[in-house]
Amino acid sequence: MNVQKSFSEEQNKGCLYLVGTPIGNLEDISHRALRILKEAECIACEDTRQTRKLLTHFQISTRLISYHEHNKHTSGKEIIRLIEQGSDLALVSDAGLPVISDPGNDLVKLAIESNISIIPIPGANAALSAFIISGLETDQFTFCGFLPREKKDKKEKIIELADLAGSIIFYESPHRLINTLNVMYENWGNRQVSIAREITKKYEEVIRGTLEECIRYISEIKVQGEYCIVVQGSTAKKERKDELWWSLMSIKEHVEHYMNLELDKKEAMKKVAGDRMVSKRDIYNHLL
Structure with missing residues (x-):
């Protein structure tokens, strides 16, 4: 069991921020995301070239750490070590929210195992x-x-x-x-x-x-x-449910339903037989 109190003042470790970045239009980044990217000790990213373009546009000079599928085991341990020493670290993907369909999920698991607070910074998602x-x-x-x-x-x-x-x-x-x-x-x-x-x-x-x-x-x-x-x-499932709308009715209630729709008893019994896929004689005998 793990209980996270994200902003507790008693923490002596840093935090892992999961920062949403634009998926195309650079206007889709939030003020909070920009602040976290500026204030973090470093930023872990899939492709340093791609993330550097974003940081350059917003005049952010935070140090980048490469974290991707091929180096996640070694880089992940180093990132956790930095956070445990008190550094706040931001994780981004090339576009959109990190962790979704990318190796960031492994880093989140490592952070949870180390009792590190993981803070989501919402953003665009394709x-x-x-x-x-x-x-x-x-x-x-x-x-x-x-x-x-x-x-x-x-x-x-x-x-x-x-x-x-x-x-x-x-x-x-x-x-x-x-x-x-x-x-x-x-x-x-x-x-x-x-x-x-x-x-x-x-x-x-x-x-x-x-x-x-x-x-x-x-x-x-x-x-x-x-x-x-x-x-x-x-x-x-919906179609089966619609077909069996009468399933909780007795045969008598089923017939009365159609009679309330202004069908005579003979026509109502015929409709019930059709719904239940039995003969009209079966419905007649049941009502005797």
């Missing part, structure tokens, strides 16, 4: 930005990040997700986009989908329609930029 403009249901969703590269593994994952009721969000690269959409269509049928690219940038584009329509459209254009795919969830 997945949620694509989600809220999708036009699909937003009361429930699943974020799946990038699907497996191999077609067999990708198909297995898509089949595994087939029965999810809420919207499903993915990241995808341009050269795998058509293949991914085709595998979805082959295994999920012609669901509604929203495909966004270049979010917050000059060439921001959103393609909405059925999977079949979007595959046809994308097949005829030049595919470029990183994509966020939002797909309609399964409606099977």
Whole structure:
């Protein structure tokens, strides 16, 4: 069990700040994020060249530490050591919120094990930005990040997700986009989908329609930029629920329901027999 009191004055360690950075438009960084990036002892980032562009734009000179998939084990230990000695450290990704689909999650786990406070500094996020403009249901969703590269593994994952009721969000690269959409269509049928690219940038584009329509459209254009795919969830459970709206009724109550809709008893019994997939004689005998 771990209880974090983020701003306790009794702490003798530094903090790990997870700082959201712009996903394209530099105006999307917050005043708080800029302050933390200026005040931190150092900033851990995936690509120092990419992060340096951001810092230069905002005239921030904080020292950078490289932290990525290939050096996360050694660099992660050094970062934790610095924080334990009292230094505040900011973690950023190349764009958007760190930790999501990147090795920052391993650093967060190390920080928790070392009883270090982890402070989120909210910012732009491509997945949620694509989600809220999708036009699909937003009361429930699943974020799946990038699907497996191999077609067999990708198909297995898509089949595994087939029965999810809420919207499903993915990241995808341009050269795998058509293949991914085709595998979805082959295994999920012609669901509604929203495909966004270049979010917050000059060439921001959103393609909405059925999977079949979007595959046809994308097949005829030049595919470029990183994509966020939002797909309609399964409606099977809802449809089954709608079909069985009468399931808690007795046969008598079921017949009375239709009679209240101004059907005569004979027609009401016929409708009940159809709902329950039994013969009209079965309904008649039950009411005797």
